[in-house]
Amino acid sequence: MTILRTPLADGSARGIPDATVARLPVYLRALNALTEQGVSTCSSNDLAENAGVNPAKLRKDLSYLGSYGTRGVGYDVEYLRYQIAREIGQTQDWDVVIVGVGNLGSALSAYQGFSTRGIRVAALVDADPKRVGTTISGITVSSLDDLPAIVEERAISIGIIATPGTAAQEVADRLVAAGVTSILNFAPALVQVPDGVDVRKVDLSIELQILAYHEQRKAGNDKVVGA
Amino acid sequence: MTILRTPLADGSARGIPDATVARLPVYLRALNALTEQGVSTCSSNDLAENAGVNPAKLRKDLSYLGSYGTRGVGYDVEYLRYQIAREIGQTQDWDVVIVGVGNLGSALSAYQGFSTRGIRVAALVDADPKRVGTTISGITVSSLDDLPAIVEERAISIGIIATPGTAAQEVADRLVAAGVTSILNFAPALVQVPDGVDVRKVDLSIELQILAYHEQRKAGNDKVVGA
């Protein structure tokens, strides 16, 4: 649950706020879009608009990385893209393992958006013997028991939990035991992990429940947004 | 992108912070778990532990809804569950429409976690004529052109975008035109909507990119967590 901001005990003062880290991939995408449009230089206004954020926030975010812009001119799209990519580790590909190849796990294994963002689904794993050995998105499903071997062999540090909630904790334990140090949890359950392991949670139901809350409020009040 | 906090121009002072709203479904799930364990009363400590939050935060969150606990005793699980459910509109079911029945849309349509949380996938829609008419998870896929009719007939106010990024804005426009006022966007693209429409975004790649950033930092520093 707690994403630790590594304090960097040594001198190299580099504590990028979590909120900023979460937006850097968005900026990267916006820069890629600009490149495709043939734009080679952009202002913080241009980029902010493409990314859907306030220009001041964008500039502040970028200031945590360094001074990569030119006053009076703006940012060089390609140069900035490279700097952000380097900062968030996108100059290399990251191999991930997906645990659970039900509907969601299968969909994730086929997700096109990963490959263009430096994420490579390197292995699929399932506890169900009936699924082990089948091929999904061109990858043969392995047994959960083979997790340690797979993680070590492919140097995987990121695991995705796409199992039912009841299996989530056990899967998390096994991932950690196998050497995984970052987990993306899609299961609707809380997972406990030791210090040094990051967990992020994506809860599909909760997102909809939040929208439902706002819908209910809209229905309750006549006017929604005061002009 | 901006989730508006409805200001409630009238007297009924009820401005629940966004951060709290996002946690209420988590508390609901924790309460359900406690009920299944046969627990009928719990302290803020018990519940907070089950929900993975700090007890003080839990109490403050609940205080926005009212005073539903008993000092010296704790909370009645069933009573609190009902109060939260009522607050976030979980006493009724919400019909949603999913646009795009590729891998992700199909997986979502089959997702078990929705039904138990008051979300009902009422309709599936796709722009591809080859998919229209097929049946997925027991629902016949309709044409994108039928969206207005479907939304009106089933009184749908929440739509899910599960298309490629390139189609997202057009789909959002059509959803809004059809009368949808809340959108959950899984496409890796920014969508613009008029005031009064809520959009939440779930970006699968970005979650992994954030984890990759932290992984990179761990690899860079020897010690991760200073004891």
Add this chain to the structure above:
DNA sequence: CCTTGTGAAGCTGTTCACAGCC
């Protein structure tokens, strides 16, 4: 005694507004 409910303090993140530089 116990646990809730809550002012107050502290922290993180956002926005403003302008100095600095091209």
Add this chain to the structure above:
DNA sequence: GGCTGTGAACAGCTTCACAAGG
């Protein structure tokens, strides 16, 4: 003149610590 980079003000969220009350 224009745009970046940033201190400072602001807003929102979290945590503390304790009064209130069963």
